[in-house]
Amino acid sequence: MTSTQAPTDLESYLEGTRDARLGSYADFLRFPSVSALPEHSDDCRRAAEWLADQLRAIGAEHVEVSETSAHPIVYGDWLGADGAPTAIVYGHYDVQPVDPLELWDSPPFEPVIKGERMLARGSADDKGHIHMHLRAAEALLATRGSLPLNLKFVFEGDEEASSPGLDAWLEAHARQLEADVAIISDTGFFEGNLPAITVALRGIVYAQIDVFGPPVDLHSGGYGGTVQNPANALAWILAGLKSPDGVVQIPGFYDDVVALTERDRAALADLPFDEEAYREAMGVLALVGEPDFSVLERRGARPTLDVNGLWGGFHGDGSKTIIPAHAHAKVSCRLVVDQDPGAIFDLLSAHVARIAPPGVRVEVQRLGDGRPSLTPIDHPATQAAARALEATFGRSPLYIREGGSIPICASFEETLGLPVVLLGFSQPDCHAHAPNEWMDLRNYETGIRTIARYWDELATSLG
Ligand SMILES: [Zn+2]
The missing domain is CATH 3.30.70.360 (Alpha-Beta Plaits)
Structure with a gap:
């Protein structure tokens, strides 16, 4: 890995700010920004205002709590990297409802740290990811005075309620949102906490x-x-x-x-996957499907x-x-x-x-x-993410093809014509949408370094 920057500065900055960072993460988690429930509308707006303040504080410009047909979208940008590529960073500040409340070990909007876990609704899905991007930008701006590329932050407040206002908002702001790539951080690692990049999602x-x-x-x-x-x-x-x-x-x-390439098939074959354990977990007599394809290919790529x-x-x-x-x-x-x-x-x-x-x-x-979506493994923006993960987590990532859909991916691909990179850091069993949601704080901390590294890598490979 080559880096012309001074990682020690970034590292010592991040070391020295850890307590403040976790405090701010907890502050964000205290907003009960449940988009599906009208009684939490004000909480959603307060979370949006808080994010706008955060963006201003780290030095973002054109910060706006922008109205949509539903909850507001928070926008802010940093466009000081003349001639460098531009990335959109997407995350959502709304969260799933918390019921059944009695199954939570601690109140969902009173974050607590237990061991290496931050426990609260939204800790993983998706406030943790937004917070990682904010802190990565803050650390780079504080230590270098600049970012290696231009960033446009788009933080949505309705993802858990099917994003009713997103497409129209993207269309209305298409010029403002011109970019080279969209980074969506709302996914996670593979079983066993193995670094992974989700490269494809199925449509329906x-x-x-x-x-x-x-x-x-x-x-x-x-x-x-x-x-x-x-x-x-x-x-x-x-x-x-x-x-x-x-x-x-x-x-x-x-x-x-689009036929699977040899590389696609090899990447799927690389995933640690036990067919017999899968069959047993599904409680079925046999696995079926197209004879010429493996179970993982049938599940995600066919x-x-x-x-x-x-x-x-x-x-x-x-x-x-x-x-x-x-x-x-x-x-x-x-x-x-x-x-x-x-x-x-x-x-x-x-x-x-x-x-x-x-x-x-x-x-x-x-x-x-x-619509289905795909950013090929060998796309420069995917490979830049792979290098960043390898440099920070010490292991080259696995490539996941998700059988389900994340409709917002298609929104960015279709409406803005951008390749989408799905870079997320939560663990597969993080209880997203369920009681006792948690984020692994090692993934959170290392993920901030990964994101900073990724922006450097993107600036080089797309620049
Ligand atoms: Zn999410």
């Missing part, structure tokens, strides 16, 4: 299939064998969506899937199709001999880059229409979607 498209037959339920003795049964028809349709070995049967479904719910006809005790008037299913597909949720929905609808048996009316509704 969610649909409902409705099958309509006769206007009312019919006697299956009197009419069976002459009219189409919507429940049978639905079963026929669903069976035609996926083969027994897990391959989706919708023509064109895989056309836009698209899927699943029936999420199924209803229609008679389901009470005993028997009732009817041909039901209608039957329904909820179906969702997890998507990978470059599948487009709208295009996949159209392919699904067309396939359902094609395979539906005669005698029933079939409708397919689109209930929701989210």
Whole structure:
């Protein structure tokens, strides 16, 4: 690792300010900024104002508590690195609700340090991460008088409530937010506290299939064998969506899937993962899925199709001999880059229409979607993060492909056209969203050094 800066200055500054830093972290955690509950609206705003004060204190400019359709977004920037790249730093200051309260060992908004853990709602998700970025910027500005690159801080207050105001705010501020990369710190390390970078997230498209037959339920003795049964028809349709070995049967479904490279496959194979332990933890008889892909590839790097719910006809005790008037299913597909949720929905609808048996009316509704996202392992911004993690945690990171979604990633990619690097430091069992949430203070402290190092590395590799 090369660094032209003077790490001892930064290190001694960080050593000397640890107590004050932990005090400030605790102050931030005391705001009960629960975005989902209207009675905490004022708390959200107070947390936003506190962050704005913090930004001003470390020397950020254009600091603003900016209104959205929901809770405010805190913006501030430092643009003194002429000719250097610009990074957006995103975090969210809102937190999940705390119930069931009785399962907390200490009150969720009265932070306590136990051993190497900071315990409080938001300590990991996501206030700890915001605080690490603030302290990294503060330490660099205090010791060097400047940052190696330009930073634009965007701290949201609605992430835990689906970010209703974020996309419109990003669009309205697109010029102000011009940058080279977005750093989202809202993820964590891999099991065993192994440093990790999440490089891909799956998208989703969610649909409902409705099958309509006769206007009312019919006697299956009197009419069976002459009219189409919507429940049978639905079963026929669903069976035609996926083969027994897990391959989706919708023509064109895989056309836009970006194939895994050798490096991608090697990175997934590197993750410490025990298939048998996983099977046992899921409580299932066997693991299934596309034959040519490993379990981790199927879980994070391949698209899927699943029936999420199924209803229609008679389901009470005993028997009732009817041909039901209608039957329904909820179906969702997890998507990978470059599948487009709208295009996949159209392919699904067309396939359902094609395979539906005669005698029933079939409708397919689109209930929701989210785009997949990916920043390749060999992207310079990913590699800069990898070097920073290796230099500070002493181990090159693992690369995770997350099976779920973080919708804000797609917002930054789509709305601002930026590559997104997901760099987070919480432990996988940190109880995010659950009682007794905690942040490992070693990860927090080392993470501040990682972030400072990352900005240096980014300035070099994107500059
Ligand atoms: Zn979060």
